[in-house]
Amino acid sequence: MKVCCIGAGYVGGPTCAVMALKCPDIVITLVDKSVERIAQWNSDKLPIYEPGLDEVVKKCRNVNLFFSTDIETAIKEADLIFISVNTPTKVSGNGKGRAADLKYVESAARMIAEIAQSNKIVVEKSTVPVRAAESIMHILRANQKPGIHYDILSNPEFLAEGTAINDLLNADRVLIGGEETTEGHEAVAKLSWIYEHWIPKQHILTTNTWSSELSKLAANAFLAQRISSINSLSAVCEATGADVSEVARAVGLDSRIGSKFLQASVGFGGSCFQKDILNLIYICENLNLPEVATYWQQVIDMNDYQKRRFSQKIIESLFNTVSDKRIAILGFAFKKNTGDTRETAAITVCQTLLEEGAKLDIYDPKVEPEQIIDDLTHPSVTESPENVKKAVQIHSDPYSAVRATHALVICTEWDEFVDLDFQRIYQSMMKPAYIFDGRKILDHERLHQIGFHVQTIGKKY
Ligand code: NAD
Ligand code: UGA
Numbered sequence: 001m002k003v004c005c006i007g008a009g010y011v012g013g014p015t016c017a018v019m020a021l022k023c024p025d026i027v028i029t030l031v032d033k034s035v036e037r038i039a040q041w042n043s044d045k046l047p048i049y050e051p052g053l054d055e056v057v058k059k060c061r062n063v064n065l066f067f068s069t070d071i072e073t074a075i076k077e078a079d080l081i082f083i084s085v086n087t088p089t090k091v092s093g094n095g096k097g098r099a100a101d102l103k104y105v106e107s108a109a110r111m112i113a114e115i116a117q118s119n120k121i122v123v124e125k126s127t128v129p130v131r132a133a134e135s136i137m138h139i140l141r142a143n144q145k146p147g148i149h150y151d152i153l154s155n156p157e158f159l160a161e162g163t164a165i166n167d168l169l170n171a172d173r174v175l176i177g178g179e180e181t182t183e184g185h186e187a188v189a190k191l192s193w194i195y196e197h198w199i200p201k202q203h204i205l206t207t208n209t210w211s212s213e214l215s216k217l218a219a220n221a222f223l224a225q226r227i228s229s230i231n232s233l234s235a236v237c238e239a240t241g242a243d244v245s246e247v248a249r250a251v252g253l254d255s256r257i258g259s260k261f262l263q264a265s266v267g268f269g270g271s272c273f274q275k276d277i278l279n280l281i282y283i284c285e286n287l288n289l290p291e292v293a294t295y296w297q298q299v300i301d302m303n304d305y306q307k308r309r310f311s312q313k314i315i316e317s318l319f320n321t322v323s324d325k326r327i328a329i330l331g332f333a334f335k336k337n338t339g340d341t342r343e344t345a346a347i348t349v350c351q352t353l354l355e356e357g358a359k360l361d362i363y364d365p366k367v368e369p370e371q372i373i374d375d376l377t378h379p380s381v382t383e384s385p386e387n388v389k390k391a392v393q394i395h396s397d398p399y400s401a402v403r404a405t406h407a408l409v410i411c412t413e414w415d416e417f418v419d420l421d422f423q424r425i426y427q428s429m430m431k432p433a434y435i436f437d438g439r440k441i442l443d444h445e446r447l448h449q450i451g452f453h454v455q456t457i458g459k460k461y
Contacts, residue, residue, distance in 0.1 A: 001025070001026050001027075001079050001080065001190075001194070002026070002027050002028075002029075002077050002078045002079050002080075003016075003019070003026055003027070003028045003029070003078055003079070003080050003081070003082070003194070004028075004029050004030075004031060004074040004075055004077070004078035004080075004081045004082070005028065005029070005030045005031070005081070005082040005084050005125075006031055006032075006071065006075075006081065006082065006083050006084060006085060006108045006111070007032060007082075007083065007084035007085035007086070007104075007108070007125075007126070008030045008031065008032035008034075008037055008038060008041055008047075008067060009032075009037075009048075009084065009085075009086065010048055010050075010161060010164070010271075010340065011084050011125060011126075011157050011159065012030055012032075012082070012084035012125070013030065013041065013046070013047070013048060013050075013053070013057075014048075014050055014053055014056075014159065014164040014165060014168060015082075015084065015125070015157060015159070015168060016028050016030045016065060016082075017053060017056040017057050017060060017065060017165075018056060018165060018168040018169060019194065020056075020060035020063075020064050020065035021056050021059060021060055022169075022197045022198040023064075023194060023197045024063075024064055026064065026194065027064050027066070028064060028065050028066070029066045029067075029068055029074040029077075029078070030065070030066070030067050030068070031067075031068050031069065031070065031071045031074045031075075032067075032069065033069070033071070034069075035069055038067050038068060038069045041057070041067035042061070042067050048338075048339065048340070049337075049338060049339040049366045050161065050162070050164050050165065050337075050338065051162065051163075051165065051337055052165035052166070053164070053165055056165060071111060071115075072111075072115050075111060075112055075115045075116060075120075076115055076116070076117060076118075078120065079119075079120070079121065079190075080120070080121040080122075080123060080190065080191065080194075081112060081120055081121070081122050081123065082123045082125045082155075083105055083108045083109070083122065083123065083124055083125060083126055083136075084125040084126055084157075085104035085105055085107075085108055085126055086104055086126070086271075087100045087101065087102060087104065087105060087126045087127055087128055087275075088100070088101050088271075088275065089101065089274075089275045089278055089279070095282050097278070098278045098279070098281060098282035098285075099129070099278075099279065099282045100127075100128060100129055100275070100279045100282075102128065102129075102132060102135065104126075105124070105126055105128060105132065105135075105136065106135070106136075106139065109122070109135075109136045109139040109140060110139055110143075112140065113139055113140050113142075113143035113144075114143070116145070116148055116150075117145070117148070118148060119148060119149045119150070120148075120150055120151075121150075121151045121153060121187045121190060121191065122136060122140065122150055122151070122152050122153070123152075123153045123154075123155045123191060124136060124152065124153065124154045124155065124156075124213075125155055125156070125157055127156060127157075127216050127217070127220075127272065127275075127276055127279075128154075128213060129213070129217075129279055129282075129283055130210050130213045130214045130217070130283060131210060131213070132213060133152045133153075133154055133177075133209045133210075133213065136152050137150070137152045140152070149183070151178070151179070151183055151184060151186075151187035152178075152179070152209070153176060153177060153178045153187055153188060153191055153209070154175075154176070154177035154178070154209045154212035154213050155174070155175065155176050155177070155191060155212070156175055156212060156213070156215070156216030157216075158171065158172070158173075158175075158216075158219065159171075161270065161334075161335065161337075161338040161340055162335055162336060162337030162338045163337070169198065171199055171203065172203070173203050173204070173205050174192075174195045174199050174203060174204045174205065175205050175206075175207065175212050175215060175216070176188050176191055176192060176204065176205070176206050176207075176212065177206070177207045177208055177209040177210070177211060177212025177213065178206065178208070178209060179208075179209060180208060188206050192204050192206070216276070217276050217277075217279060217280045217283075218280075220272055220273055220276040220277065221276065221277050221280055221296055221299065223261055223273070224268055224273040224274075224277055224299050224300075224303070225296075225299045226261040226262060227261060227262075227263075227264075227265065227268045227303070228268075228298070228299045228300075228302035228303055228306075229302075230244065230247075230248055230262045230263070230264045230458075231264050231265065231267065231302060231303070231306040231457075232302050233247055233264070233458070234264040234306070234457045234458030235305075235306075235309065235458075237458040237459060237460070238457075238458060238459065238460050239460075240460075241460050243458065243459045244264045244440075244457065244458025244459065245264075245440060245458065245459070247458075248262040248263070248264065263440070264440065264457045264458045265306075265345070265413075265438060265439055265440070265457060266306065266307060266310045266345040266349065266411060266438030266439065266457065267303045267304075267306040267307040267310070267345040267348070268303055268334075268345070269334030269335070269342070269343040269344040269345050269346075270334045270335065270340070270342060270343055270344075271340065271342035271343060273303075273343075274300055274303070274343055275343075277296050277297075277299055277300055278300070280296055281293045281296050281297055284296070306457075307345050307348040307349065308348070308352070310345075310349065310436070310438055310457065311348060311349050311352035311353065312352070313436065313455055314327070314349070314353065314407065314409060314434075314436050314455075315352070315353070315356055317407075317434060317436070317453070317455055318406060318407060318434065321356070321357075322353055322356045322357060322358040322406075323356060323357035323358070324357060324358075324359065325358055325359070325405075325406040325407070326358070326359045326360075326361060326404060326405040326406060326430075327353055327358050327359070327360055327361070327405055327406060327407045327408075327409060328360075328361045328362075328363070328398075328401045328402040328405040328407070328408045328409065329346060329349070329350060329360055329361070329362040329363070329401075329409050329411055330363055330364075330398055330401065330402075330408060330409065330410050330411065330412070330414075330417055331346065331363075331364055331410060331411040331412025331413070331414050331417065331439075332344060332346045332362055332364035332367045332372050332375075332411060332412065333346075333364055333366060333367050333412050333414075334346075334412070335412065335413070336412055336413045336414045336415065337366075338366065339364075339366035339367050339368065339371070341367055341371055341372070341375050344375075344411070344412075345411060345438070346411035346412065347375050347376065347381060349409060349411055349438070350362070350376055350392075351376070351381050351382070354376070354382065354387075354388055354391055354392070358391070359391050359392075359393075360391060360392045360393070361393050361395055361400075361401040361402070361403075361405055362392060362393070362394050362395065362401065363394070363395045363396070363397065363398045363400075363401035364412065364414075365414055365416060369394040372392070372394055373388075373389065373392065373394070376388050376392060377389065398416075398417070398420060399420075399421075399424065399425065399428070402425050402428060402429055403428045403429075404428065404429070404430060405429055405430065406429070406430045406433070406434065407433070407434035407435070407436060408425065408429070408433075408434070408435050408436070409435075409436045409438060410435070410436065410437045410438050410439050410441065410442065411438050411439070412439065413439035413441045417441060417442070418441050418442065418443075422442075422446070422447060422450055422452070423450055426450045426451055426452060431451075432453055433451065433452050433453065434452065434453045434454075434455070435447055435452045435453070435454050435455070436455050436456070437454065437455070437456040437457070438456075438457060439457075440456055440457055440458070440459075442454075442456075444456060444459075444461070448461075
């Protein structure tokens with residue numbers, strides 16, 4: 001079998017790499033319109049940082065895994081094509097700020113329709129609104145050449161960044177949605193056969209296409225909802241003296257609730273939670289279900305509140321002014337073990353502090369300096385990029401970032417921050433020295449003993 005995957009990003013890359021590793025009898029070609037991205041996939045420095053990914057790519061690249069910009073040949077030769085392109089929130093037009101922009105999915109479908117000369121199974125791997133497969137089907141079948149048959153499947157991806165390889169190798173479940181026809185069932189069986197190379201059959205779930213599409217949005221909405229729920233309680237804890245970690249533990253021990261995804265934080269980030277919930281909200285509004293839309297909107301509103309609340313706490317603690325104060329930001333990625341900064345809470349924290357006139361010293365072990373500057377000078381973040389560039393310094397070492405600062409803010413839970421020499425850090429900082437732990441990873445008692453003023457999420461000090 002020959003497989004092609006359109007879109008060599010955070011999903012396409014790791015997914016195809018693991019598939020190639022586990023299916024030596026399948027040839028997989030990952031294509032992208034970005035020449036730069038494909039060149040990086042073919043180089044020693046891959047375009048994304050993901051633990052374990054380098055090893056898998058090295059094993060399979062140019063054996064049964066190929067990275068190419070020759071989209072035409074890859075489509076022509078493939079029996080099965082994954083569409084794994086980005087589906088960002090629309091920034092203009094109908095549904096602006098809410099609906100998923102399907103222009104990349106549509107262009108992939110149009111390319112397939114134009115190029116295909118034999119039967120294809122087209123698999124929607126991107127996260128899409130319910131019934132998006134219908135649009136793909138419509139485009140393909142309206143342009144169908146005689147004798148060519150298309151099957152469309154939905155096969156959403158559930159991997160999380162930072163743990164993608166393990167998530168793919170040991171998936172809780174693989175979800176495949178297809179048409180309730182004989183051809184549809186055959187197509188589902190072919191895709192299932194690929195996953196059966198390493199996923200136990202009982203973990204491969206088949207549903208109708210629309211259930212599969214909606215389940216992906218639902219899963220992300222549920223996960224984000226748990227974070228917003230615990231974050232909402234973190235505010236109650238700070239006001240009352242309860243400790244949110246103790247509350248999360250007590251609540252999570254109920255086996256009906258479970259302990260995962262109850263870590264209170266500065267707020268969730270990442271390219272998908274907000275985008276997918278907005279997409280769900282837009283669908284509900286269009287289906288004339290305003291109560292359902294309002295319900296899910298609260299998950300996002302609570303996240304915005306949490307990010308704002310944490311930023312305000314920093315300013316208030318520093319005598320209500322951070323003007324010309326140096327503040328160290330440790331961690332810029334939206335979570336540990338990734339270099340991805342999309343929707344990271346660090347952007348909101350930095351933006352607020354910059355607006356108040358602070359000078360920022362930023363360190364992240366995996367985010368490229370240019371990426372941090374791009375994010376903080378984006379038109380949605382500032383009207384004066386030149387001033388931001390003057391106020392921000394990027395460091396390649398945490399000790400240099402904290403030197404002579406008034407405060408240290410933890411925005412990402414990188415393991416290396418736990419083991420920093422805080423005695424040394426204290427000595428190099430301005431006094432009084434403040435730590436704002438937005439991830440609850442540090443030993444606060446010890447920091448107090450050293451002399452720091454400590455503030456965190458969900459606990460009153
Ligand atoms: P990404 O932006 O990292 O990658 C998408 C790639 O598609 C880009 O490299 C882009 O150049 C390419 N592309 C777009 N249109 C193309 C076209 N017509 N032809 C060829 N290449 C094209 O996006 P991602 O993070 O990999 O996400 C992809 C999809 O998977 C999204 O729908 C997302 O919601 C979903 N998803 C993402 C994650 C995640 O952890 N990032 C997890 C699960 C699902
Ligand atoms: C999330 C889901 O976990 C994946 O299943 C899904 O496939 C993916 O979105 C997607 O569709 O893109 P991801 O965003 O990569 O994965 O990472 P998560 O581990 O879910 O973390 C998201 C954000 O929530 C991060 O900012 C993280 O720090 C935060 N978080 C997570 C918390 O604040 N508390 C928690 O308890 C868990």
